[in-house]
Amino acid sequence: MIAKASTIPHGANAIRYSVNKDRADIVKANLLPDDISPEAMYGRMMLVQKMFAEKINKGRPLGRNVIRIEISPSEEESRNWTMDDWVRLADEFIQVFDSIDLSQKTKRASSKQTNLKGSQYIVALHRDSKSGILHLHIDANRVDINGKINDSHKIGERAIMAANIINEKREWVQSKE
Template identity: 85%
Template sequence: MIAKASTISHGANAIRYSVNKEKADIVKANLLPDNISPEAMYGRMMLVQKKYAEKINKGRPLGRNVIRIEISPSEEESQGWTMDDWLRLSNEFIRVFDSIDLSGKTKRTSSQHTNLKNSQYIVALHRDSKSGILHLHIDANRVDMDGKINDGHKIGERAVLAANIINEKRGWIQSEEIGIHHRKEISNICIEILRSMEKFSWQQYETELKKRGYKVHLQEKDGGGVYGYSIKRGNSTYKSSVLGIGRNLTPSKIETTWAKLHSQKRNFESKEPTSRQARTTDRTLVIQPSTISQPVMKHYDIMTDEYHKFHVEIPEAADNIIRQDCSLEDAHPFAKIEEIQHTALLLFAGYLDAATSMAASSGGGGSDTGGWGRDKNEDELEWARRCARMANSMCKRKKGLHR
């Protein structure tokens, strides 16, 4: 089983999604009527927060006022379960989640325990649209019924610890082992597909992966070709750099891997230009000696939450480096490659606080950003490399998150 958690500002939308999603079942409504609309559920949560507003936040509303939790046992672990089994799991998870003391790590007494048991929350059972695999969504009030705030510091870490404690108790596979198993499974499928291909083709490679139930995201260059790709299995996404052995399934190496599998010698070095090509190039340079090519710029509008959007403008070469160097290999189990890349892009543009928020939402344990910034004489490509490395560090799990 794996689990993730975060504090969110879009609680109304989250509860609406949990309750109204197609084929969703309400497992439990804690301290809430179970026959009211999602809007009414959220409204009741906000009434509690308003009641204790002066006590909890000096009269100001909480920015992130709902705790969002997702719990995903494997298909084997939940096989044959009834609604009572899902109810027992949700109750056990809440109990363990509340019991974890993180005050030693956060240096905050508020992190000793959460009190979701005495807070309003809704538990909904969802089915993955493709695979049908079942998982739970929990949306909980940040303020308990006594007016105390449920601590949000390192809340992703709290969820992972709770999942691992339950995994150990029930004899289930730990979250880190699940990731290793999935990467191995996908890698074996990729190699099997390459062996079956008479010649290498990205289109056929993608098609064969989709036939086997995976989602594929190819990152294509403007002039043709692929500079990166990722494969999604269920709710988890794996970048090509973490698959295979020695990055042998990345775009820069995959054709060599195909050739080795077929025992063929391939020469990937660019051919020397013909004399005609050389003359054409020389003539172009003579005719247009003052022409200077401008770098292609990539533009992103990155949302860190429902209300905050940041515009990033980055040269294509630097953008390619970030997309190639960001990795899920050491990331938190729930981190998505897009979240790590967006963290790096925000760092590149100088939005340090926004990058920190993005990393936290991916479940990362954070990283020391004291003194972080671009060196005076640092070129854009090296700066992009450093931003990718920092994003990897910010989005990774911290030591001691699993038993």
């Protein structure tokens, strides 16, 4: 399995892409209804950010306000999976992602851990890659439900580490950088 993550300034478009694709299914919505439009999902994320704007950024909006994660197990690893298997992978990935402490490496207290579990996010399963391999898209609010910013420093590295921890646990092939 491989994974990548970044923060993006175009959250509304990313969510629209994730859930409106012809060959996409919503796997899970966290702290969001799954039966509303992508624009409404993004709007609810922005309401949380606005609620905490003075606390988190002294009134200035976050430029990169959504965390975008893509997770792709190999075809062999995900062969014959049900939707429940994809839900379990998404939950496991988020739990591992949140548990990774990068504060020693970055020398930043904010890098201790993220709180995606306590953040609004949507997970969608895509069937549209050129290879035909199924993969997940996760679009998460940078601000959790308690008003704390999910740190984005070395977020791509955090995603790779999470993938490798899961690969080791499941005895899957390790990803390469």
